[in-house]
Amino acid sequence: MLPSELEADLHANIPLTRAMQVRVLDIAADSVRLGAPLAPNINHHGTVFGGSLATLATLAAWSLAHLKLRRAGIDCSLVVGAIHMDYLAPAEGDVSARSSLAEPDNWPHVLETFARKGKARIPVLAEVDHDGRCVARFKGDFAALAR
Template identity: 45%
Template sequence: MSKIPSNSVPTPSTTQLERELRQQIPLVDAMQLQVVSVADERVVLQAPLLPNINPHGTVFAGSAASVAILAAWSLLHTHLQRLGVDCQLVLQRNHMEYELPINDTFKAEAQYLETADWPRFISMLQRRGRARIAMKSTLTCGAQIVAHFEGEFVALARS
């Protein structure tokens, strides 16, 4: 694999990321997902209750998990994009823990796990064409933390 470029590109805008998500993942439209913010170390997405509602009047767990996964994927994707790295990202494993029912618009804020080793991840991707990294998302509804996501993503270099 060729060296990863040292020159970086700007962080995409919320509009650019939202457009990309809508084009690549049809479920994003159905969920009415919105990109709230995009920064170097975090991405925040949100979704309303009504298109994600279950028979109990709260958010369907699958919708909550999807938003959490998409937030983590988006953070990793935009970070690699800024570095000029062309790769495919896939979720290898994940765990969701729900603390409270979600009964309104909710947000997912993605960050890297404290144990994530970004330099090692990039080095492995350069040398082997694939690498793994741990990510997390915290879901909130209003001011309350309602769920936690942790997952491991694999980056596969494109030739």
């Protein structure tokens, strides 16, 4: 999938991504990087709203799990199971979030579990950056569920 296709998919199916002006910056085999500008995500302090940081990180993590499942030929429902955010510093401008699997060596087991049970847990990490520094960290679990 091309970045422009994923971006169109996000904007069509998750309206909040349009309001936040989320952009797909990069798709790699084991990561997805999304970006968002300050203006539509600004808070009363003139920094990026914490909810926008959490949303951008969640979207980057969900996108990675979605694309990895799709590449494996799995059509399923993918939902958030749990998330944890650590906010490290204010973001005073545009931000980007890069996701990665929390347990990359466990990916074959995820696929095997889904094939056997029709469901699997996918732990994903994401870091949100502003101006070259990490401002927030995300850790979450997604559930892949057979349709």
